[in-house]
Amino acid sequence: MTRMGGLNASLLIGMQALDAAQGALTATSNNIANVNTPGYTREVAQFSENGENQTGDEVTGGGVTLDGLQSIRDELLNIQIQQQTSLQSSVNTQSSSLQQVQTFFTSSGNDLASALTAFSGGLAQLSANPGSTATQQSVLANGQNLASAFNTTAQGLTAAQSDADRQVPQTVTQINSLTQQIAQLNGQLSQVPAAESGGTTEDQLDQLVQQLSGLTGIAITQGTDGETITTANGTPLVIGGQSFNLQTSTGTNGFQQVLDSNGNNITSSIQGGTLGGAIGIRDQVIPGFLSQLNTLASQLGTAFNTAQAQGFDSNGNAGTNFFTIPTNTNDAAAGISVAISNPAQIAISSDGSADSNGNVANLSAALTNKLPSGQTPANAYADLVFQVGSATSNANTQSTAIGQNLTQLTNQQGAVSAVDVNEETTNLMRYQAAYEAASRIVSTIQVLDNAALNMGSSSSF
């Protein structure tokens, strides 16, 4: 029975312990260094017990091995955060666009409700003072204000639409740049075993994917050669080390269309992210408002022209069109204007005599009677105000709700992955103590070795 191997074994164990503590200190210092780095995932030193040594009947421990530094991340949580990020940036894009749009529907003195009020009031005044040139002049001016309120509101809507349209190619360029970087990192990752990567590449990849999810809704699958990323409807963006660029081209409606790498138009299937939000605003939300506004402008103008035709102007001539309405209803609100320039052309009279106000009732009725749409002008406009307000309010509410959800998820992610300075400080002290203790093992064994070697020396006696 011999135990001579014992001291050497202890020396080995001490050296391994030094290595392990040193490695752990590296992780701790790297964690502290990156405490404010976005996307950084904390590293934890992974220790494992070495196999036992059996010498005869005796079994002794084999020391410690530092297996590596593991980045602590929760992929499921990351995916949830990416999805919510997509939703939020889509809703935020819509919300900020609608905030602009709704100012055109806010009572300001220049809005349609104010213009309708003034026009209607002016006509009532005309009823009491049919012969007053000043009153006629003010009805004409009120009519021009109404037309220009329609123009301004339509321009406000189309301006928001153009803003959204401009975001499409910009966002597509950003998406392409991100997918190229992601594909490159994917390629790097597939060549390095996860345990040796140290987590840096993965952190970068997660950051980029997170940014990408803010631009458009994506779906991610993990494959053998890294992540496969597609748009929500399955158009590939990244497969392993290869990226697929999206393209844009001007469509027949004058708006930028999104094409996949093969040139297929995928605009209508884009959902989520800035891109999905901008396309939704441009192709669905605003066209809905515009169509209602155009119908109102066209039908109100036509009804007023019809009433005008029922009477006679101050010169005894049959009433002519008050409003010029574009033939294409789609241009009605943007293009409506007042056709007459002389207040004497307002068809006030019902019988051709100059002081008659008989047709004013018809003119007024055109503003209060139901239009072919089944709504009175005031109701049709009120409906539009409700829809704009409701869409804006919904977008705001959703943005707040998703924001809270996202804060919650980010908190959970932080609980898993974020660096805690207090924890690292504690670890620093732990590993410092461990390192000091391990070095004490080495120095102690050295002393013992010396003692053993000197046992046979004459000088010791």
Added chain:
Amino acid sequence: MRINPNVVPTILADLQQSQVSLDTALQQVSTGKSVNVPSDNPTAAAAMVQNTIESGDVDQYTQNVNSVLSTVQSADSVLSDVVKSLTQAVSLGTEGANGVNSAADQQEIATQVQGIFANVLSAANTSVGGAFLFGGTSIATPYTADPSSSTGFTYSGNDDSNSVAVGDQMSVQVNLPGSQVFSNSTTNVLGSLNSLVTALKSGNASDITSATSAVDSAVNYISQQQVFYGNVESQLNSQQTTLQQDTVTLSTQENNLIGVNEATAATNLSQAETDNSAALAAAAKVLPNTLLNFLQPPS
């Protein structure tokens, strides 16, 4: 369980939230409105469209009632004057028919009645705000003296009348054409005065008597026409009351839809200020604290 060591995003979100509440409270206090953009309350914003238009209309109807009321009152008072003039003409006619006047006196009476004719004709041409009260819907001066006519005058107005809007779907006829006020198939106010002048000039007692009696029935006729204006006046007065009630109802509705209770708004503001200060104070306390603050630096 590990908790998120990074409190900064949560603190920032809380601060932002309390800032939003503060802004909202401030805006409500400063504008006195709870709905400043449609998204604040889409239903109320939509209802306000109707309310704004109706309020504008009610304001204008109220102005119309006031302006029409003064026109109608003018017409009424003109007709009262006409009745007085005609009554005077009846006295003069009676005096002229008593057979004791000298020829010169008779001519003098005729001249006086002629003057009354001119007065009534001028009254029938009264205009308010550039529009003739008794010209129908014509802008021509309705009555001109015309010695060549058997009735002594020509009517240049028309037989139409105007109705003025004083409510939604409600309008009031505000004038009667002169052709109706001053004449019908059996009575002709100016014509009867003209006949009286002619009769007085001729001195024929029976002609004078019958002409006087025609003027007398003209007095009754005008009085009947005055009833129309009296009715319009009372209609307008009652509409005025209705419009005043509408104004109150609409402004109450507006207040309910978009107004803020000042006490509530002030309380909200002070609450939001307190919350904001508390959030800031909490952030200031939490952020700088770590274990390192309590460790001795290595010697």
